[in-house]
Amino acid sequence: MIVGNHLVKRYPGGFEAIQDLSFEINGGEMVFISGHSGAGKTTLLKLLGAIERPTSGSLLVNGQNLMALRRHALPYLRRNLGLVFQDQKLLFDRSALENVLLPLEIIGLPPKEAQRRACAALDKVGLLAREKARPIALSGGEQQRLAIARAVVNRPTLLLADEPTANLDPDSARQVMGLFVAFNQVGVTVAIVTHAPQEMPPHPVRRLLLNHGRLAA
Amino acid sequence: MKTWLRQHLTALRRALRRLWRSPLNTFLSLLVIGIAMTLPAAGYVFLDNLKTLGHNATGAQQISLFMQPDLERATLQETIRQLEARLPDQWRFVPREEALERLKASEDMAEIVASLPQNPLPDAFIIEPLDARPEALETLRETLATLPGVSHAQLDSAWVKRFDAFLQLGRLAVNLLAAVFAVGLIAVTFNTIRLQVLAQADEIEVARLIGATDAFIRRPFYYSGLLQGALGGVVATLLLFSGLTVLKTPVAQLAALYGSLSGLAPWSLPLLPLIGAILGWLGAQLSVSLALRQGE
Numbered sequence: 001m002i003v004g005n006h007l008v009k010r011y012p013g014g015f016e017a018i019q020d021l022s023f024e025i026n027g028g029e030m031v032f033i034s035g036h037s038g039a040g041k042t043t044l045l046k047l048l049g050a051i052e053r054p055t056s057g058s059l060l061v062n063g064q065n066l067m068a069l070r071r072h073a074l075p076y077l078r079r080n081l082g083l084v085f086q087d088q089k090l091l092f093d094r095s096a097l098e099n100v101l102l103p104l105e106i107i108g109l110p111p112k113e114a115q116r117r118a119c120a121a122l123d124k125v126g127l128l129a130r131e132k133a134r135p136i137a138l139s140g141g142e143q144q145r146l147a148i149a150r151a152v153v154n155r156p157t158l159l160l161a162d163e164p165t166a167n168l169d170p171d172s173a174r175q176v177m178g179l180f181v182a183f184n185q186v187g188v189t190v191a192i193v194t195h196a197p198q199e200m201p202p203h204p205v206r207r208l209l210l211n212h213g214r215l216a217a
Numbered sequence: 218m219k220t221w222l223r224q225h226l227t228a229l230r231r232a233l234r235r236l237w238r239s240p241l242n243t244f245l246s247l248l249v250i251g252i253a254m255t256l257p258a259a260g261y262v263f264l265d266n267l268k269t270l271g272h273n274a275t276g277a278q279q280i281s282l283f284m285q286p287d288l289e290r291a292t293l294q295e296t297i298r299q300l301e302a303r304l305p306d307q308w309r310f311v312p313r314e315e316a317l318e319r320l321k322a323s324e325d326m327a328e329i330v331a332s333l334p335q336n337p338l339p340d341a342f343i344i345e346p347l348d349a350r351p352e353a354l355e356t357l358r359e360t361l362a363t364l365p366g367v368s369h370a371q372l373d374s375a376w377v378k379r380f381d382a383f384l385q386l387g388r389l390a391v392n393l394l395a396a397v398f399a400v401g402l403i404a405v406t407f408n409t410i411r412l413q414v415l416a417q418a419d420e421i422e423v424a425r426l427i428g429a430t431d432a433f434i435r436r437p438f439y440y441s442g443l444l445q446g447a448l449g450g451v452v453a454t455l456l457l458f459s460g461l462t463v464l465k466t467p468v469a470q471l472a473a474l475y476g477s478l479s480g481l482a483p484w485s486l487p488l489l490p491l492i493g494a495i496l497g498w499l500g501a502q503l504s505v506s507l508a509l510r511q512g513e
Contacts, residue, residue: 072430075425075430075433085426089419089423091419091420102424102427105227106424108220108224110219
C-alpha cells in the first residue's frame with residue numbers, strides 16, 4: 001500500500017524535516033505516526049497525501065511513485081485518498097451536506113447518486129440529522145466527524161488524518177477515533193498522526209515513532 | 218461526455234450564484250462594462266449613418282465624360298450602347314446644345330457665351346454610379362476613359378475623397394477607442410475575478426486537496442467572466458437602443474433631408490453580448506491563471 005525508501009524532505013533554508021526514512025504500511029493496517037513536536041509527523045503525512053513532494057528517495061502510494069507523478073496526475077491520486085486535517089478545512093458558507101457533496105461534484109457523480117452517497121457518509125458519522133447545518137453551528141467533535149464524512153465519501157482505500165483529535169474533548173476524541181477504527185475494520189488503511197499516543201484505541205494498531213525526521217521505533 | 222456536461226452545468230450554476238450573491242457589485246460591474254462597450258458601439262453607429270448620409274447627398278459622386286468635338290453619330294451610338302450595357306440607368310446624355318443653353322441661363326456667363334462665334338462645348342455624359350466607394354469610382358473613371366469617342370473622363374471626387382478620408386479618420390479613432398475600452402473591459406473582469414478568487418481561496422485550497430483538477434477550479438471563474446461580459450454587452454445594447462430612441466426625432470428630421478438613416482440592425486443585436494462574453498472570458502482566463510499560480 002505505502003512504501004517509503006530513504007525518504008528525505010528538505011525545506012528551503014536547508015532544514016531536513018524527514019531524514020533517510022524507510023518504512024512500509026500494508027493494506028488494511030492502522031498506523032499511528034507519533035513523535036515529539038517537530039519530529040516530522042505532519043511532513044510525513046503531507047508526503048503521503050501528495051501535498052508535498054519528497055526531496056529525494058522514493059515513495060509508493062497505492063502503487064504510484066509520487067516522485068515520478070506528474071502535476072496533472074495528482075488530483076486523480078488524491079481522489080483515492082481520504083484526508084482529515086487538524087483544522088478540518090470545512091467550507092463555512094456551505095451546509096454539512098454540501099461539504100460532503102464537494103468531492104463527489106469533483107468526480108462528476110450524477111446529483112441523485114451523489115446525494116445518496118453523501119447522506120450515507122453523514123449517517124456513518126452520525127450527522128445525518130444535521131445535514132442542513134452550517135459547520136459554524138456544529139461542535140468541534142461534530143466538525144471533525146463532518147471532515148471524516150467528506151474524507152470517506154469517495155470510498156478511499158487510504159485514510160490519512162493529521163492530529164484529528166487534537167482540539168477535542170475526551171468524549172468527542174473517543175467518538176472520532178472510533179470512526180477511524182470502524183473504517184479500518186472494513187478494510188480501509190488508516191494512518192493517523194498524533195502527538196498523544198495514549199489515544200491509541202484498543203484495536204490492533206502499529207506505531208511509527210519519529211525522532212528528528214528519522215524512525216525511532 | 219455526460220460527466221463533462223454535468224460539470225459545466227454545475228460550474229455555470231455556481232457562477233450565476235456568485236453574481237446573484239453580490240447584486241450591488243454585479244450591477245456596478247455590468248454598468249461599467251456596459252458603458253465601456255456603448256461608447257465605441259455608438260461611434261460605429263454614428264459613422265455608419267454618416268457614411269449613408271454622405272452617399273445619399275445628391276451629386277456627390279459623378280463622373281463626367283466629355284466627348285471629342287465633331288464626333289461621328291455612329292461612335293456616339295456605340296458609346297451609348299456600351300454605357301447602357303455597363304451602367305444601366307446610371308447615366309444621362311447632355312448634348313452640347315443643352316450645355317450651351319444652361320451656360321447661357323447662368324447670369325454671369327450669358328454675355329460671354331453670346332459673344333462666342335460658335336459653341337465650344339462638347340457632348341457629355343453624366344454618370345452617377347451606384348457603387349460610390351472612392352476606389353471603385355476611380356477604377357470606373359479609368360475604364361470609361363477608354364470608351365470610343367471619349368476625350369476626357371473627369372471624376373468629381375474631391376468632396377467624396379475628403380469625406381471618405383474623414384470617415385477613415387473617424388473609423389480609426391473609433392477603432393482605437395474600441396481597443397482602449399476592450400482593454401478596460403478585460404481589466405474590469407480581471408479585477409472582479411481576482412477578487413472572487415481571493416474570496417474563494419479556502420474553497421480552492423480544499424478542492425485541490427480532495428482531488429479537484431485545475432479545470433474544475435477554473436471553470437466557474439471562466440463562466441463568471443463570460444457571463445459578466447455577455448450581460449455587460451446586453452446592458453450596452455440597451456443603452457445604445459435607448460440613446461437611439463431618444464435621438465429618433467432629430468434623426469428623423471435629418472432623414473427627411475438626406476434619405477433614410479439607420480439605427481441598430483437586427484443582426485447586430487447579439488454582437489455586443491458576444492464580444493463582451495469573449496473579452497470577459499479572456500479577462501477571467503488571465504486573472505485565474507495569475508491568481509492560481511500565485512496561490513500555489
